[in-house]
Amino acid sequence: MKIDIAQHPCFNREARTQYARVHLPVAPACNVQCRFCDRKFDCVNESRPGVTSVVLTPGQALEYLRRVRERTPQLRVVGIAGPGDPFANTKETLETLRLVRENHPDLLLCVATNGLAIEPHIPTLIRLEVSHVTITVNAVHPEIGAKVYAWMRNGPRVMSGIQAAEMLWAKQSVAIRRLSDAGILVKINSIVIPGLNENELPLIAEQVKALGAQMMNCIPLYPAAGTDFGTLIPSSPETIARLRAEAGAHLPQMTHCARCRADACGLIGADTAPETARDLLAVAKRPRQPGEDRPHIAAVSREGLLVNQHLGEAEALHVFAPDGGAGRLVEIRPAPERGLADRRWESMSDLLRDCQTLLVSGIGPNPRRILEQRGLRVIEMEGLIDDALRELFAGRDMPATMRRRFEGCGHGCAGQGTGCG
Known part of the structure; x- marks a missing residue:
């Protein structure tokens, strides 16, 4: 043709x-x-x-x-x-x-x-x-x-x-x-x-x-x-x-x-x-790959109620399953140790292989790239985890009032080209 x-x-x-x-x-x-x-x-x-x-x-x-x-x-x-x-x-x-x-x-x-x-x-x-x-x-x-x-x-x-x-x-x-x-x-x-x-x-x-x-x-x-x-x-x-x-x-x-x-x-x-x-x-909410099963959503949180941590600070990952239009905590998983550079984010993607989305209050460009390339959608937000789960598990987009874009280390991350973690 x-x-x-x-x-x-x-x-x-x-x-x-x-x-x-x-x-x-x-x-x-x-x-x-x-x-x-x-x-x-x-x-x-x-x-x-x-x-x-x-x-x-x-x-x-x-x-x-x-x-x-x-x-x-x-x-x-x-x-x-x-x-x-x-x-x-x-x-x-x-x-x-x-x-x-x-x-x-x-x-x-x-x-x-x-x-x-x-x-x-x-x-x-x-x-x-x-x-x-x-x-x-x-x-x-x-x-x-x-x-x-x-x-x-x-x-x-x-x-x-x-x-x-x-x-x-x-x-x-x-x-x-x-x-x-x-x-x-x-x-x-x-x-x-x-x-x-x-x-x-x-x-x-x-x-x-x-x-x-x-x-x-x-x-x-x-x-x-x-x-x-x-x-x-x-x-x-x-x-x-x-x-x-x-x-x-x-x-x-x-x-x-x-x-x-x-x-x-x-x-x-x-x-x-x-x-x-x-x-x-x-389409962005569909499985990242055909036939992929990722029923859960993970969140980074200090106390399990709010999305209030930068991913680089995370010591634990809260994992939720759908439950009657909302979310139910199924597990708290220890985050991979710091200081491993890219290997930390690769290990984290393996740890969250059953999760479709990760909720964070901030994330650097390098970890975002690695996680998304491995099939995990990353959303920067602030607010109650339950409010976010209610929207996402219902197939709706995150409300603009809950979204945020972390600015605290973005310029510094861009300055050296080596990423964070």
């Missing part, structure tokens, strides 16, 4: 009012910490990259896509754009792409990445007929890149500074060339950071065009609260227009970007339909 690549609404301005796209949020982890980025896995309000209301497994993503197609006949594109980086979650990303290609051969496939770890997987992307790839390039001069990125993880090694920025641009360059040589359309996203990389954009455009990129998207900075660049004032519309004109001398510019979320669905610029948003939440 021949797929019409001109129907991608991000790469073709004329297609944006005719054809829809859906982003499948299966990639929570990231291998680069940008100083402007704050990823959120349970946010329903903000509209920007790095944000999603839930994280799905590949199997859940396939079921969600089935529901989306029933409601959205104009759907043409399935993308993976986070909320982290697809190739910091390679297993989940490639499995999702494989399932979509096998079950929906008529749809376009695309991924959006920082480019650090994509290159070894380009042959697989070619085999799966991925037609579009977006790579975010914010600098080519390492002195500028060192100010954009706090750290990056290259395999087991965490790097920062000029050496890290040099490595990233080198890997991005190789990826752009290989993707373009393979016939995959490459778009470059560049975040416009006032006073830092504005003058870099024409050079980025010139160099990526020489490597084979076909389009560029200059995106005004979104000042995310709590990040290093959270207090910067975005460039004015006049400045953005000038920069696009200068970069446009080298590479065609995308001017209809809506800064889509990692779970965006529908036409570009339009809100996700309420029915689709409900489908996304409903």
